Amino acid sequence: MDLEEVKKIWQEADSLKEQKRISDERIKNMLKNEGKSALDKLINTARNYTNMMIPLGIIICVFSYRFFEAGGLYPVCPLAMLLMCILLEPFEIYLYRLLKGIDYSTMTVREVNSRILKYQSIVKRWEFYGIAIFIVYMAIWYYLYYKLIFGDEIVWWFIIFTAAVYVAGIIAIPKLYKKLYYDNINKIKENLKELEEFE
Amino acid sequence: MEKRDLEKEFLDMVRQYGRIIYKVSSFYIDEKTSLEDMYQEIVLNLWKSYPSFRGESIHSTWIYRVALNTCVSYYRKEKRRPSFVDITYVxxxxxxxxxxxxxxxxxxxxxxxxxxxxxxxxxxxxxxxxxxxxxxxxxxxxxxxxxxxxxxxxxxxxxx
Missing domain, CATH: 1.10.10 (Arc Repressor Mutant, subunit A)
Structure with missing residues (x-):
């Protein structure tokens, strides 16, 4: 295919010629979805994460009140989660500002693409590590909770239930990772490579 | 400028340059993204930027920029779409x-x-x-x- 030839054809023969133009009514209906574009959705999600990060840490502390009642080293577990939420808050704000600063009308295609890919790359990697950290944390939390409630007693139904949940999680995790992480991150890497070639 | 006047001006612009939006959309559709999705995304982003567009560039350049930025950065999970408007061209x-x-x-x-x-x-x-x-x-x-x-x-x- 010779692009020079295609250009001539593109300019001359108009294969995209429409018989009808889109009516004003249809455009007005589109405008009713103001605030619901893909970028708006991403910004809202980023804002929600920013707003809920510290409250999430506090909620976990509230649910872990037995740990605080027990004293000793037990409160370290929920407090560690609260601390992590507090430390993550500036990071969430950074991601929110990264998206909020995108202006399609004044930025170049390269600039916009760079920001979006940076955001996607960070979020996907965070999902990868976040899931692993969360599972380890919940395993520790359940173990401590078990010790608090049941002490040295062996409560089979609780152990079997928890084991079943973790086995199901271990089976589901590789599939989840593939869906959430590998497929998306490979696509993002491809796009990042293309972006580098354009610099 | 009143919103109604702005909307009228915007509609005039889309009427005049709608073919640019259509052509850009058609270059970026795939099995997950329909022409309607992309067209609507571009129109929404044009509308969002329109109040601040002060004619620093010619309309067509501005539209190409917004439309291409929209398409190049487009990412939406399938289930979370706003209701789209059918724009099937004949x-x-x-x-x-x-x-x-x-x-x-x-x-x-x-x-x-x-x-x-x-x-x-x-x-x-x-x-x-x-x-x-x-x-x-x-x-x-x-x-x-x-x-x-x-x-x-x-x-x-x-x-x-």
Missing amino acids: AEKDDSENSDIVRELYALINGLGKMERALVLLYLEDRPQKEIAEIMGMTVTNVSTRLARIKEKLKQMSNH
């Missing part, structure tokens, strides 16, 4: 050889990256290289080099 039936060539082009551009497609479209639309460089955020020399490589790439893809 294209004239054209079985000519020229139409086959354009169809072949569309098949081949699926093998190009998003930035490469943007370059191809602006080239086909006969935009000056300076304008292409400004929209893409590249130097004029880089635009020239990239286009030469894309032309070669398309030739090779076409021969396979």
